[in-house]
Amino acid sequence: xxxxxxxxxxxxxxxxxxxxxxxxxxxxxxxxxxxxxxxxxxxxxxxxxxxxxxxxxxxxxxxxxxxxxxxxxxxxxxxxxxxxxxxxxxxxxxxxxxxxxxxxxxxxxxxxxxxxxxxxxxxxxxxxxxxxxxxxxxxxxxxxxxxxxxxxxxxxxxxxxxxxxxxxxxxxxxxxxxxxxxxxxxxxxxxxxxxxxxxxxxxxxxxxxxxxxxxxxxxxxxxxxxxxxxxxxxxxxxxxxxxxxxxxxxxxxxxxxxxxxxxxxxxxxxxxxxxxxxxxxxxxxxxxxxxxxxxxxxxxxxxxxxxxxxxxxxxxxxxxxxxxxxxxxxxxxxxxxxxxxxxxxxxxxxxxxxxxxxxxxxxxxxxxxxxxxxxxxxxxxxxxxxxxxxxxxxxxx
Numbered sequence: 357x358x359x360x361x362x363x364x365x366x367x368x369x370x371x372x373x374x375x376x377x378x379x380x381x382x383x384x385x386x387x388x389x390x391x392x393x394x395x396x397x398x399x400x401x402x403x404x405x406x407x408x409x410x411x412x413x414x415x416x417x418x419x420x421x422x423x424x425x426x427x428x429x430x431x432x433x434x435x436x437x438x439x440x441x442x443x444x445x446x447x448x449x450x451x452x453x454x455x456x457x458x459x460x461x462x463x464x465x466x467x468x469x470x471x472x473x474x475x476x477x478x479x480x481x482x483x484x485x486x487x488x489x490x491x492x493x494x495x496x497x498x499x500x501x502x503x504x505x506x507x508x509x510x511x512x513x514x515x516x517x518x519x520x521x522x523x524x525x526x527x528x529x530x531x532x533x534x535x536x537x538x539x540x541x542x543x544x545x546x547x548x549x550x551x552x553x554x555x556x557x558x559x560x561x562x563x564x565x566x567x568x569x570x571x572x573x574x575x576x577x578x579x580x581x582x583x584x585x586x587x588x589x590x591x592x593x594x595x596x597x598x599x600x601x602x603x604x605x606x607x608x609x610x611x612x613x614x615x616x617x618x619x620x621x622x623x624x625x626x627x628x629x630x631x632x633x634x635x636x637x638x639x640x641x642x643x644x645x646x647x648x649x650x651x652x653x654x655x656x657x658x659x660x661x662x663x664x665x666x667x668x669x670x671x672x673x674x675x676x677x678x679x680x681x682x683x684x685x686x687x688x689x690x691x692x693x694x695x696x697x698x699x700x701x702x703x704x705x706x707x708x709x710x711x712x713x714x715x716x717x718x719x720x721x722x723x724x725x726x727x728x729x730x731x732x733x734x735x736x737x738x739x740x741x742x743x744x745x746x747x748x749x750x751x752x753x
Contacts, residue, residue, distance in 0.1 A: 367708035381468035390714030404428035433739035440733040480605035481742035483631035489674035494527035515688035521564035578670035600638035690747035
């Protein structure tokens with residue numbers, strides 16, 4: 357889509373074109389939930405996203421009351437990304453097609469890249485993980501394992517995606533060539549789309565993040581310190597007396613603690629994986645680790661078969677102090693992006709904003725009388741969130 361040649365280059369035309377180009381340049385953001393925009397009352401406001409109620413059925417004639425435990429997740433739209441540059445009055449007289457090609461498209465590409473980087477950084481909130489640390493995924497089995505994790509969490513079968521870094525993409529193409537079915541995405545073949553396999557739509561993504569693990573094994577044997585623990589922290593000991601660390605995003609399991617089917621509470625047969633939610637350092641060999649998911653042993657929100665036993669061993673994924681790429685499989689509702697319209701300053705005489713499909717762009721310009729330059733600026737106000745961590749599965753490389 358493009359605007360007619362020789363159309364007067366007004367602020368509205370430039371902003372509409374920038375919004376179109378932003379939509380086209382987005383990567384991961386095209387495959388996630390983007391419908392929160394109208395729920396915000398003002399720029400930068402924090403929205404409380406209400407989590408769905410979860411129930412367990414009772415097999416009995418006599419009524420059993422189900423306790424309601426409604427919870428919310430805070431979602432703040434407060435990140436402002438912009439691109440600004442000078443151009444001459446002469447350049448302003450060019451056609452919108454040329455202005456778009458030379459200025460708007462590169463500017464929106466930079467902003468879209470900033471949004472995608474922030475989205476991929478949300479891997480730290482996802483606790484399920486498959487793959488072999490240090491080896492790029494290259495066969496069907498690892499994606500079948502990712503599918504299994506999503507299935508065990510009772511995630512809907514539709515709208516599932518996989519994003520792979522360039523190395524993983526190359527290995528997958530070499531190992532699975534001939535198995536992909538070319539799929540039409542939104543009636544076009546999207547840039548970076550590889551096809552569909554194991555119920556997952558595959559994409560290449562250059563912004564897949566690397567995770568560097570903490571120092572959790574040198575002179576350390578991490579153990580649970582105290583039985584019957586529940587909640588979002590885990591008291592442990594057995595670490596190095598002064599130098600052990602765990603990093604936000606580190607994944608570990610606890611001996612004897614298994615994941616459960618969220619609908620039935622039955623064991624999946626797989627150890628429950630936990631993710632560290634904040635960097636933590638040992639003190640005297642002890643460490644209280646903030647974790648997700650919380651340890652919940654019964655009820656509709658149950659996450660594990662049982663509380664960990666005293667002295668149960670912790671096993672961390674990967675080698676300490678090592679960087680690994682974190683490719684990711686996810687359902688559309690795992691992550692979300694929201695953009696909010698920015699105000700046009702009252703002193704600005706040339707400016708506009710446009711919103712569509714969960715996105716919003718503002719364009720304004722001013723004039724430098726000394727240099728005979730127009731200063732043009734594009735802004736996007738946005739926020740990202742992992743709203744449903746169980747809807748994702750990391751694929752470590």
